[in-house]
Amino acid sequence: xxxxxxxxxxxxxxxxxxxxxxxxxxxxxxxxxxxxxxxxxxxxxxxxxxxxxxxxxxxxxxxxxxxxxxxxxxxxxxxxxxxxxxxxxxxxxxxxxxxxxxxxxxxxxxxxxxxxxxxxxxxxxxxxxxxxxxxxxxxxxxxxxxxxxxxxxxxxxxxxxxxxxxxxxxxxxxxxxxxxxxxxxxxxxxxxxxxxxxxxxxxxxxxxxxxxxxxxxxxxxxxxxxxxxxxxxxxxxxxxxxxxxxxxxxxxxxxxxxxxxxxxxxxxxxxxxxxxxxxxxxxxxxxxxxxxxxxxxxxxxxxxxxxxxxxxxxxxxxxxxxxxxxxxxxxxxxxxxxxxxxxxxxxxxxxxxxxxxxxxxxxxxxxxxxx
Amino acid sequence: xxxxxxxxxxxxxxxxxxxxxxxxxxxxxxxxxxxxxxxxxxxxxxxxxxxxxxxxxxxxxxxxxxxxxxxxxxxxxxxxxxxxxxxxxxxxxxxxxxxxxxxxxxxxxxxxxxxxxxxxxxxxxxxxxxxxxxxxxxxxxxxxxxxxxxxxxxxxxxxxxxxxxxxxxxxxxxxxxxxxxxxxxxxxxxxxxxxxxxxxxxxxxxxxxxxxxxxxxxxxxxxxxxxxxxxxxxxxxxxxxxxxxxxxxxxxxxxxxxxxxxxxxxxxxxxxxxxxxxxxxxxxxxxxxxxxxxxxxxxxxxxxxxxxxxxxxxxxxxxxxxxxxxxxxxxxxxxxxxxxxxxxxxxxxxxxxxxxxxxxxxxxxxxxxxxxxxxxxxxxxxxxxxxxxxxxxxxxxxxxxxxxxxxxxxxxxxxxxxxxxxxxxxxxxxxxxxxxxxxxxxxxxxxxxxxxxxxxxxxxxxxxxxxxxxxxxxxxxxxxxxxxxxxxxxxxxxxxxxxxxxxxxxxxxxxxxxxxxxxxxxxxxxxxxxxxxx
Numbered sequence: 001x002x003x004x005x006x007x008x009x010x011x012x013x014x015x016x017x018x019x020x021x022x023x024x025x026x027x028x029x030x031x032x033x034x035x036x037x038x039x040x041x042x043x044x045x046x047x048x049x050x051x052x053x054x055x056x057x058x059x060x061x062x063x064x065x066x067x068x069x070x071x072x073x074x075x076x077x078x079x080x081x082x083x084x085x086x087x088x089x090x091x092x093x094x095x096x097x098x099x100x101x102x103x104x105x106x107x108x109x110x111x112x113x114x115x116x117x118x119x120x121x122x123x124x125x126x127x128x129x130x131x132x133x134x135x136x137x138x139x140x141x142x143x144x145x146x147x148x149x150x151x152x153x154x155x156x157x158x159x160x161x162x163x164x165x166x167x168x169x170x171x172x173x174x175x176x177x178x179x180x181x182x183x184x185x186x187x188x189x190x191x192x193x194x195x196x197x198x199x200x201x202x203x204x205x206x207x208x209x210x211x212x213x214x215x216x217x218x219x220x221x222x223x224x225x226x227x228x229x230x231x232x233x234x235x236x237x238x239x240x241x242x243x244x245x246x247x248x249x250x251x252x253x254x255x256x257x258x259x260x261x262x263x264x265x266x267x268x269x270x271x272x273x274x275x276x277x278x279x280x281x282x283x284x285x286x287x288x289x290x291x292x293x294x295x296x297x298x299x300x301x302x303x304x305x306x307x308x309x310x311x312x313x314x315x316x317x318x319x320x321x322x323x324x325x326x327x328x329x330x331x332x333x334x335x336x337x338x339x340x341x342x343x344x345x346x347x348x349x350x351x352x353x354x355x356x357x358x359x360x361x362x363x364x365x366x367x368x369x370x371x
Numbered sequence: 372x373x374x375x376x377x378x379x380x381x382x383x384x385x386x387x388x389x390x391x392x393x394x395x396x397x398x399x400x401x402x403x404x405x406x407x408x409x410x411x412x413x414x415x416x417x418x419x420x421x422x423x424x425x426x427x428x429x430x431x432x433x434x435x436x437x438x439x440x441x442x443x444x445x446x447x448x449x450x451x452x453x454x455x456x457x458x459x460x461x462x463x464x465x466x467x468x469x470x471x472x473x474x475x476x477x478x479x480x481x482x483x484x485x486x487x488x489x490x491x492x493x494x495x496x497x498x499x500x501x502x503x504x505x506x507x508x509x510x511x512x513x514x515x516x517x518x519x520x521x522x523x524x525x526x527x528x529x530x531x532x533x534x535x536x537x538x539x540x541x542x543x544x545x546x547x548x549x550x551x552x553x554x555x556x557x558x559x560x561x562x563x564x565x566x567x568x569x570x571x572x573x574x575x576x577x578x579x580x581x582x583x584x585x586x587x588x589x590x591x592x593x594x595x596x597x598x599x600x601x602x603x604x605x606x607x608x609x610x611x612x613x614x615x616x617x618x619x620x621x622x623x624x625x626x627x628x629x630x631x632x633x634x635x636x637x638x639x640x641x642x643x644x645x646x647x648x649x650x651x652x653x654x655x656x657x658x659x660x661x662x663x664x665x666x667x668x669x670x671x672x673x674x675x676x677x678x679x680x681x682x683x684x685x686x687x688x689x690x691x692x693x694x695x696x697x698x699x700x701x702x703x704x705x706x707x708x709x710x711x712x713x714x715x716x717x718x719x720x721x722x723x724x725x726x727x728x729x730x731x732x733x734x735x736x737x738x739x740x741x742x743x744x745x746x747x748x749x750x751x752x753x754x755x756x757x758x759x760x761x762x763x764x765x766x767x768x769x770x771x772x773x774x775x776x777x778x779x780x781x782x783x784x785x786x787x788x789x790x791x792x793x794x795x796x797x798x799x800x801x802x803x804x805x806x807x808x809x810x811x812x813x814x815x816x817x818x819x820x821x822x823x824x825x826x827x828x829x830x831x832x833x834x835x836x837x838x839x840x841x842x843x844x845x846x847x848x849x850x851x852x853x854x855x856x857x858x859x860x861x862x863x864x865x866x867x868x869x870x871x872x873x874x875x876x877x878x879x880x881x882x883x884x885x886x887x888x889x890x891x892x893x894x895x896x897x898x899x900x901x902x903x904x905x
Contacts, residue, residue, distance in 0.1 A: 024834055025819040028751055043748045050738040057709060058731060064712040065727070069719075070649070077714040080651040080901070089706045090699060097695045100745065105688060107747040112684045127524075152827060154433040162432060163829045182681075187520040188614055190679055190754060194820045199750045201680045203615060204519065205608020208681035225679075225754040225822045227513045229520060230440045233825030297440060299507020300526050326609075329524055 029194050032214050032241070036197035038107045046100055053096075111197075114209050117179030119172065125182075125189030125202035125224070127329055128231035128288055131336075132170050135181075139254050142336055143168045144284065145234045149292075152234075164221040167284075169238035173247035174217050182208040186329065187229060193222035193239055201226055214241045229329070231288050264340050266366070271347065271359050278348025281341045286349075289329060294353040301329070305353035314350070314358050321346055322368060339366040387888060395490070398482035399888065400467045401785070406489050407464030408778070412854070414456030414496065415771075419847050421449035426809075426843040429836050434827055442826035443511035444503060450514025454632065455539045456496050458766065461774045462635040463488075463546045466574050468785060470550060472879035472886060473568045475559025475895045480552035488545035495538035502528035513824060515625065518606035518617040522598045529599065533592045540585045547581035550574055559878070561897035565659070568877050569652065572659050573638030576666045580627045580634070583670075587624040591617065615680050622673035630669045633765060634662055636733075636773035637704060640726045642877070643780050644708050647723035648715030649874040651901050654707040661700035661707075668697050678749045687746045694744035698737070705734055720872075721795030725776035728768055728803050736764030739814065754824075757817025763810045767846075768803075775802070775853065782857065783871045787885035788864030794856050801849035808842025876900035 030040045068074040120135040129144035146165040150156040159165070172178045182191055184202040191210075192199040200210040214220070222237040242250060269277070283292070289301040296303035304310055309317050321342060322334035333342065343362040350357030387393045387402065397403060424445050428436045437445070467485065471478055479485050502509035507526030510516065521529060554575045558567070567575075594617075597603040604610025606617045637658075645652045652658065674682060674690040682690075708730050717723070739761040743752050752758060775798075783789050812835035817823075821832045828836065867884040878895060879886075 024815070025831060026815040028818045029820070039747050039751055042745060043742070043751065046742050046745055046748065050741060054734070054738065057705060057734065061709045061712060061727075061730065064648075064709070064715065065717060068648075068713065068715050068717055070716045071718070074714075074716045076648065076650040076716040078651070079714075080653050080711075081656070082654075085710070086654055086657050086703070090703060093699050093702045097698060100741075101692060101695060104691065104745045104747055108687060108691070109684065111747055111750075112687075152434055154435065158432060158830060161829070163827060187524050188517055192754075192822070194751060197747075197751055199679050199753055203608075203680065205614070206681070222820070223822050223825075227443070227517070227520065227824045229511075229524060230443065232443075233439065233822070233827050297507070299505065299528075300440070327523055 118176040125184040190226035278344035281345040404467030411461035418452035476557035499535035547578035569641035570638035650715035653710035722780035732768030755817035760813035783867035790860040805846025
């Protein structure tokens with residue numbers, strides 16, 4: 001009976017083990033690139049060296065603690081210096097450090113080889129989303145958190161990729177050298193995907209370079225690593241690596257999407273349609289600062305509810321939304337959203353939370369954007 | 372003028388004033404030391420409550436208790452308060468109490484300035500804490516306050532934060548000047564520099580670091596102030612400035628700053644281990660040189676905090692090599708402590724327990740520091756919980772444990788009473804378990820990919836975060852035992868002998884317990900505790 005229980009427990013343990021391992025991840029990922037694997041190996045080498053040193057040093061220390069204690073009748077020795085010992089334990093660490101520095105330098109030099117990329121992508125950090133612009137191709141889009149607010153506020157069950165999912169992932173081909181040019185629109189962000197071993201700061205006014213070459217198609221997730229304000233924890237990165245054929249299809253698809261979007265910018269929308277679409281756009285683009293109910297955060301982000309900007313001249317309101325306010329966190333949304341989205345969200349802001357303002361049409365915005 | 376020959380109007384008994392004025396007007400090194408230590412203890416609890424707020428929010432994924440903007444204010448204030456309010460003033464308090472007694476002086480060299488350097492602090496921190504109640508909230512840009520998040524994008528209260536940092540800087544600089552003036556001028560005749568206790572040595576070196584880098588901190592916050600209010604563009608690329616310049620200036624202050632918080636800890640541990648191993652400190656001379664080397668190296672390693680900002684390859688390599696080099700003198704120190712214990716005759720009173728935990732856990736923090744120094748690997752560790760684990764290992768079981776060790780070690784001398792040993796040991800074990808349960812899992816979280824300073828996290832980080840939160844609450848609440856033990860030691864407790872410990876050596880132990888109000892009214896005859904008996 002006891003043996004049977006033991007066997008059941010053992011089997012249960014076997015099934016449970018991988019689950020546990022998935023949850024209690026304790027080490028770096030090996031990753032999906034040559035660089036990430038060499039970083040992983042470097043990490044393990046240094047870790048083992050540290051463990052070996054720890055075993056020796058703590059070994060001597062615990063030996064002394066156990067055997068050279070007064071309660072065992074230990075009498076203190078009188079030695080207090082030894083030039084030879086001091087020289088040895090200065091030189092030995094230097095040798096160990098040199099042996100660490102050699103592979104570390106090799107890997108670093110490899111990482112800094114930024115030449116001859118197949119694809120160049122400009123990555124721009126915005127307060128709390130990423131913009132991916134494929135240079136020399138007509139592809140340019142924003143990528144922001146896709147996890148619904150209800151999951152964050154614990155009203156819904158959390159999905160598998162909670163906080164690590166975006167509306168539009170960065171898509172790159174496998175086996176090609178992709179160069180990233182990183183910059184920022186506002187504060188410093190840091191673009192990090194552990195499986196690629198790429199982490200580079202995105203700094204306003206400066207362009208940083210990094211690159212990757214991913215072996216296998218797959219989905220790799222990461223996060224902004226540099227504190228960038230309120231929603232720093234909510235700007236994930238998803239990289240979808242496609243086979244080269246699939247990537248070509250994806251690129252072609254982007255061109256047709258672009259045409260469809262240009263058509264949608266011409267459409268007529270009723271106030272009800274604008275309000276409905278505006279609410280969605282508001283949640284995605286505006287609510288992080290101005291809050292769900294338009295109340296803002298006093299002293300940091302102005303309230304929209306009851307703001308004279310919302311009820312006054314629409315031209316001024318449109319101007320702020322399209323071009324931002326320099327020197328503040330208010331971004332220029334003219335480059336981020338299409339005409340239909342802009343018209344919807346402005347109309348929504350002018351007619352919500354007690355605001356009574358005019359409707360703004362898609363055409364009005366389209367013409368302004370053409371200028 | 373003959374003023375030196377004028378008789379001193381001494382009544383033989385000159386005690387402190389009574390009531391609140393004793394503390395407000397005091398120029399006495401012991402009173403000021405007490406003020407610093409109590410202030411630090413208070414800040415430790417305030418900063419600790421902030422840490423528990425952070426850990427409580429991170430107990431489970433999702434936002435439960437606080438909103439992200441408040442969470443950022445908590446991480447920022449927790450860091451600033453612990454660094455500038457808890458650890459630094461605690462060491463200044465220890466310096467005030469101990470340096471005059473260790474070098475045979477009656478008091479600090481500049482007693483009135485001493486009073487001023489303390490009394491600036493309560494005002495500086497009141498101002499800084501008051502920003503939490505202001506519109507827009509307190510500082511929310513991390514304790515490293517990187518521009519432009521801390522300039523263009525900062526809440527309006529940032530100006531008060533800048534002013535508070537200026538005041539803390541003034542206080543630290545004055546404290547450091549006082550320490551240097553005291554050590555260089557007021558040693559008892561016959562005590563050479565190389566005869567000084569290591570605590571005095573480490574503080575002398577720390578004081579030079581403070582004087583060197585506090586003005587740099589003042590400079591960087593002034594540049595922020597100019598950018599915010601006077602239209603300059605030091606850190607604004609749109610005006611020709613450079614946000615990375617901020618980081619270079621900040622870390623040129625910041626790296627020596629972290630050694631300011633650990634060198635006196637080395638000193639404390641170097642006093643305690645020989646006492647309880649009943650054996651002279653191994654390699655005194657190399658300890659002094661190692662401390663000085665660490666201090667000098669601390670000026671040329673700052674950019675290892677910035678490996679991800681996009682430095683050229685040569686810069687990355689230079690800062691990687693110079694940082695790795697720090698492992699050598701630090702290693703020498705650890706080896707010396709272990710060699711001191713080796714073939715000693717050890718006992719394990721509370722101060723020794725804290726000192727031993729310091730050696731082990733600080734060394735673990737040193738190992739993770741070495742890993743972080745490896746630039747290519749740092750791209751994976753940078754700004755993750757691995758870094759959080761690293762600096763908490765060197766600061767909590769490092770600096771903070773050494774402060775607690777010092778408190779237990781010298782408390783009987785200061786108060787004249789023994790503390791409660793069993794309660795001290797209980798406090799140690801709970802703290803030791805709490806600290807490791809809190810911070811060890813953070814290594815795993817960081818390696819698994821959890822960035823620091825986030826109020827909410829993906830599901831795979833849930834388990835270790837929960838463990839860390841349990842540890843944090845255990846550690847936090849155990850500190851109440853420390854407070855209780857201190858209070859009961861001050862008010863009652865077994866009478867302490869002058870020597871207190873069987874193996875203690877040094878001038879402070881020749882004074883009565885508690886020591887007279889003006890420690891040494893005449894310079895004691897200096898006799899090296901070991902040199903005479905070989």
